[in-house]
Amino acid sequence: MRYFSLNDRSHTSSFENAVVKGLAPDKGLYFPEKVVKLPASFIKDLQNLDKTEIAFRAIKEYVGSEIPDSDLIDIINETLDFDFPVVNITDDIGSLELFHGPTLAFKDVGARFMAGSLGYFIKKGNLGKITVLVATSGDTGGAVANGFLGVEGIDVVILYPKGKVSDIQEKQLTTLEQNITAIEVDGVFDDCQRMVKRAFLDTDITEKRKLTSANSINVARWLPQMFYYFLACKQLQEKDKKLVFSVPSGNFGNICAGMLAREMGLPIDHFVAANNSNDTVTNYLETSEYRSKPSVPTISNAMDVGDPSNFVRVLELFDNKYSSLKDALSGYSFDDSQTKKAIKEVYSKTGYIMDPHGAVGYLGVQEYLKGKEGYYGTFLETAHPVKFLDTVEEVIGKKVAISNSIKHLMDKEKKSLQISSYEDLKGYLLS
Ligand SMILES: Cc1ncc(COP(=O)(O)O)c(C=O)c1O
Numbered sequence: 001m002r003y004f005s006l007n008d009r010s011h012t013s014s015f016e017n018a019v020v021k022g023l024a025p026d027k028g029l030y031f032p033e034k035v036v037k038l039p040a041s042f043i044k045d046l047q048n049l050d051k052t053e054i055a056f057r058a059i060k061e062y063v064g065s066e067i068p069d070s071d072l073i074d075i076i077n078e079t080l081d082f083d084f085p086v087v088n089i090t091d092d093i094g095s096l097e098l099f100h101g102p103t104l105a106f107k108d109v110g111a112r113f114m115a116g117s118l119g120y121f122i123k124k125g126n127l128g129k130i131t132v133l134v135a136t137s138g139d140t141g142g143a144v145a146n147g148f149l150g151v152e153g154i155d156v157v158i159l160y161p162k163g164k165v166s167d168i169q170e171k172q173l174t175t176l177e178q179n180i181t182a183i184e185v186d187g188v189f190d191d192c193q194r195m196v197k198r199a200f201l202d203t204d205i206t207e208k209r210k211l212t213s214a215n216s217i218n219v220a221r222w223l224p225q226m227f228y229y230f231l232a233c234k235q236l237q238e239k240d241k242k243l244v245f246s247v248p249s250g251n252f253g254n255i256c257a258g259m260l261a262r263e264m265g266l267p268i269d270h271f272v273a274a275n276n277s278n279d280t281v282t283n284y285l286e287t288s289e290y291r292s293k294p295s296v297p298t299i300s301n302a303m304d305v306g307d308p309s310n311f312v313r314v315l316e317l318f319d320n321k322y323s324s325l326k327d328a329l330s331g332y333s334f335d336d337s338q339t340k341k342a343i344k345e346v347y348s349k350t351g352y353i354m355d356p357h358g359a360v361g362y363l364g365v366q367e368y369l370k371g372k373e374g375y376y377g378t379f380l381e382t383a384h385p386v387k388f389l390d391t392v393e394e395v396i397g398k399k400v401a402i403s404n405s406i407k408h409l410m411d412k413e414k415k416s417l418q419i420s421s422y423e424d425l426k427g428y429l430l431s
């Protein structure tokens, strides 16, 4: 499969180059030249196939022959080494739990798949040292740190907004050391993301260091997120209802991978982009005008994104046709008080504890299903509630059990560098 730059279609790339470079030279995101259509017989048979077979079929053509099948299967096995259950919350709403990986958020899948793919290309190609630059609003950083820890030939530099991630999220990305460096930025997530993109275009840096991105702008981080939807549909096949997925969205990588999976053949009737008060896309869907905004802090902090990178990919999937996109996608925004109310209500009615991000997803599906019959709505529970202890315990009025590994993590010493401008980042990367 070849990939083209969304800024200039005449610029194309192999999968390997797209993974190793992260962004096209014109700063465009890479997009596959073809959306793979999977046979209806494969989709029908999902419930009889195992995780690895499903994921392999879903991603194989996007990788092409650039990673041999046996290595790709090894990468997939390591990537999907935990469970992805759909848990019924009510008769017509379920939670797709994506937090059973090592860093307790859905990012583990993309981070591990990318670490495996990049690790393969480095070993095979004698590429020399690569610096993985990543911006995080909370969970990507921890997952990337964990996924790339000790991977030979790779240094990881993680930028995160000072004071705007939860305590556990911060410890996950600042305590590993070895090849992982965490940098606290005096700003918001969008500032971190802008700095990362600017570094890619800065020849002073790129002449000295080979850079790639481990945000979902990188196709090896973005594409494997489609696995969640295949694994959910496998479990939902028996429902015999129209399927709706509500995705708590920030940078829009996850939902975009889901929408790609739908175009590939999954029987998904509709998507809901569930947002917190960072409502750039909700407004776009209402008005057809895209206006990015400065992000505002919320209790679902990992979704505090004012200018989501992947929205251009969502538009591309629908040939930039607003009306086609509107048929497939609805968008709603919910503020912190609505989010807290949802956590409290679901807990008191069912005993199920949602994290603030999942709660926004729950509100999204609840809103979409109002007045509809014959649907089953799944919201993606993208992080474990323990990652947001302060909020969750305050809202449900009860202590949440903490595992020994989290207790151990919290005792570790945070190590980070502090910066306040792009020049500071540049100085660090050139030092
Ligand atoms: C827990 C959680 N939920 C939702 C999101 C939003 O996902 P995306 O950026 O793919 O839209 C994030 C961040 O990526 C997250 O960490």
Ligand SMILES: N[C@@H](CCOP(=O)(O)O)C(=O)O
Pocket: 135, 136, 137, 138, 139, 140, 141, 214, 215, 216, 217, 250, 251, 253, 254, 302, 303, 309
């Ligand atoms: N919410 C994310 C923001 C970055 O998203 P990504 O999927 O593009 O890496 C985070 O947790 O950092």
